[in-house]
Amino acid sequence: MNHPGERLADLGEWELLRRLAAFAPAGQFDDDAALLNEREGRTLVVNTDVLVEGLHFSDATMTPADLGWRAAAANLSDLAAMGCRSVVGLTVGLVAPASTPWRWVEQVYVGLDEALQRYGGTLLGGDCSGGAQRLLALTALGHLGHGPIRRSSGRPGDLLVSTGPHGLSRLGLALLLGELAPEAVSQALRARAIEAHRRPLPRLDAVGALIQSQPPGHTWRVAGTDSSDGLVAAVAGIARASGCQALLDHAALPLDAELAGLPQGEAWCLAGGEDFELVLALDPGWAKALVAALPGATLLGTLAAGQGVAWRQGDRPFPSCCAGFTHFR
Amino acid sequence: MNHPGERLADLGEWELLRRLAAFAPAGQFDDDAALLNEREGRTLVVNTDVLVEGLHFSDATMTPADLGWRAAAANLSDLAAMGCRSVVGLTVGLVAPASTPWRWVEQVYVGLDEALQRYGGTLLGGDCSGGAQRLLALTALGHLGHGPIRRSSGRPGDLLVSTGPHGLSRLGLALLLGELAPEAVSQALRARAIEAHRRPLPRLDAVGALIQSQPPGHTWRVAGTDSSDGLVAAVAGIARASGCQALLDHAALPLDAELAGLPQGEAWCLAGGEDFELVLALDPGWAKALVAALPGATLLGTLAAGQGVAWRQGDRPFPSCCAGFTHFR
Numbered sequence: 001m002n003h004p005g006e007r008l009a010d011l012g013e014w015e016l017l018r019r020l021a022a023f024a025p026a027g028q029f030d031d032d033a034a035l036l037n038e039r040e041g042r043t044l045v046v047n048t049d050v051l052v053e054g055l056h057f058s059d060a061t062m063t064p065a066d067l068g069w070r071a072a073a074a075n076l077s078d079l080a081a082m083g084c085r086s087v088v089g090l091t092v093g094l095v096a097p098a099s100t101p102w103r104w105v106e107q108v109y110v111g112l113d114e115a116l117q118r119y120g121g122t123l124l125g126g127d128c129s130g131g132a133q134r135l136l137a138l139t140a141l142g143h144l145g146h147g148p149i150r151r152s153s154g155r156p157g158d159l160l161v162s163t164g165p166h167g168l169s170r171l172g173l174a175l176l177l178g179e180l181a182p183e184a185v186s187q188a189l190r191a192r193a194i195e196a197h198r199r200p201l202p203r204l205d206a207v208g209a210l211i212q213s214q215p216p217g218h219t220w221r222v223a224g225t226d227s228s229d230g231l232v233a234a235v236a237g238i239a240r241a242s243g244c245q246a247l248l249d250h251a252a253l254p255l256d257a258e259l260a261g262l263p264q265g266e267a268w269c270l271a272g273g274e275d276f277e278l279v280l281a282l283d284p285g286w287a288k289a290l291v292a293a294l295p296g297a298t299l300l301g302t303l304a305a306g307q308g309v310a311w312r313q314g315d316r317p318f319p320s321c322c323a324g325f326t327h328f329r
Numbered sequence: 330m331n332h333p334g335e336r337l338a339d340l341g342e343w344e345l346l347r348r349l350a351a352f353a354p355a356g357q358f359d360d361d362a363a364l365l366n367e368r369e370g371r372t373l374v375v376n377t378d379v380l381v382e383g384l385h386f387s388d389a390t391m392t393p394a395d396l397g398w399r400a401a402a403a404n405l406s407d408l409a410a411m412g413c414r415s416v417v418g419l420t421v422g423l424v425a426p427a428s429t430p431w432r433w434v435e436q437v438y439v440g441l442d443e444a445l446q447r448y449g450g451t452l453l454g455g456d457c458s459g460g461a462q463r464l465l466a467l468t469a470l471g472h473l474g475h476g477p478i479r480r481s482s483g484r485p486g487d488l489l490v491s492t493g494p495h496g497l498s499r500l501g502l503a504l505l506l507g508e509l510a511p512e513a514v515s516q517a518l519r520a521r522a523i524e525a526h527r528r529p530l531p532r533l534d535a536v537g538a539l540i541q542s543q544p545p546g547h548t549w550r551v552a553g554t555d556s557s558d559g560l561v562a563a564v565a566g567i568a569r570a571s572g573c574q575a576l577l578d579h580a581a582l583p584l585d586a587e588l589a590g591l592p593q594g595e596a597w598c599l600a601g602g603e604d605f606e607l608v609l610a611l612d613p614g615w616a617k618a619l620v621a622a623l624p625g626a627t628l629l630g631t632l633a634a635g636q637g638v639a640w641r642q643g644d645r646p647f648p649s650c651c652a653g654f655t656h657f658r
Contacts, residue, residue, distance in 0.1 A: 137466030
């Protein structure tokens, strides 16, 4: 696999991460973030994200304060996906050309600060540099609420839970980019979708509900990840790491009713990405208790013996957006 | 100071950091890294550095494995400058164009891994992205050995200590860039200087010596920083934060004898930068005990009432490279 002339474009992100994982302790790259044991059993979680202008953000679709919020939210979502309930803080590496207005940088920090004000934690420090292109490299630190959430903890018979609806962020992006005319959706949905895209909410609160709904006597075993790369990607990641097949219930897609009426609605729900909800696989009793306790949370389907992702209902094919997940590559 | 049309180029790095510090708790940006108190009194230290191709590194002067080592070393040096003796690990944000050879990325990680093998800690995780320009954003985590080292802890009467010589890294860069002919220095110095530039050694070991040389009954009070930005910049940073004047002993410059014979030798010692030694201000008894205990460590001068940096010997002027530090801006 390792040819002298290989370029990153030949590898793709997953193969690149697989190769880089060889430099870390076994299993270290399997989850959304790293766990560090402190004394007295408390566990620190650390996560690094890089956001590059033109790839991950654009002045065309959000203000710099939205960017700061979003960068923090994406990073805190990875903490939530590991089981964090509280945030210690963030470090920020900022790169920008010398011609960048100070006001742009200031507003990015205003957005970062708004997210930290809402979720707790402080700006811990950082570094600044010139560079050809604007980008942010954030590292977030948090503490586990109770136990860890791992992609690999699922078992056949588990129920799949989503902490909220999917597809809104992608709808918001489509509206902002003009892919979809504003009048294609109601004013209320338009506002919700744009807010979902610009100001996503990391689900640290859902970790609290998860802990509180743990049935008495039940040991801590929670499989999960966040849906930053899309709902089916999240489900597929759990299925693969857990050595299971994920069966999704088509009638139970976590899809807004109005969005379901759009031609793209189902595809955006399955693969739009950046909704930053948690997708979990839990023992049925716990899953039902969580859905009862957490408004907006829904049951999606089950884990079963096998591999890949499929509909629970017979031979209904997945839309082409998700074909890559139905059988593992 | 805050004009609508201001650009980052108008501010400079220090003013930019000063403004960003307003988003963090008071004092958080004053030192090389952030302190986080864990339970049981152990203190975690976190530091983020960004290295951008063309500004901080170049294929012309080092291999990708050197770059990986150097990036880790620069980041671990900030941990040492806070008083860390042990390393928990690193997260790595890597940005590179899709045309980048995999072999380049692999070798960067080989160098990072070599540094972690030497100093302890593991690769904790990270993120990869495409981008216009190669860059690394590293976050290092470590634990304090005993107490913190802060720029602001100096007092008049303290002695200034350097943990090693200065100017070698700049000499190495000059040789690699062809600014200086190879035959201008001996083969032994050439090899040392190029090694100092490509494979700098963060002084976590010096923190161990500092702890061991603490005189009995002496409370922990250690002022210091690392010399990544140059020896005089380090001394000036301590003087400014401590509200003192730093008086340097010209006869005691931590300068290799052969390097002292070059026309640029003294300027490179004072302002070359990237030697990654620790510069400390300590009670005289402790300073002398440390210099006796740590091979290569030397006394540089003293802190006194006043401000800025000056020679202890009367009216000898600082070379122009350091004029900005003699009186605080």
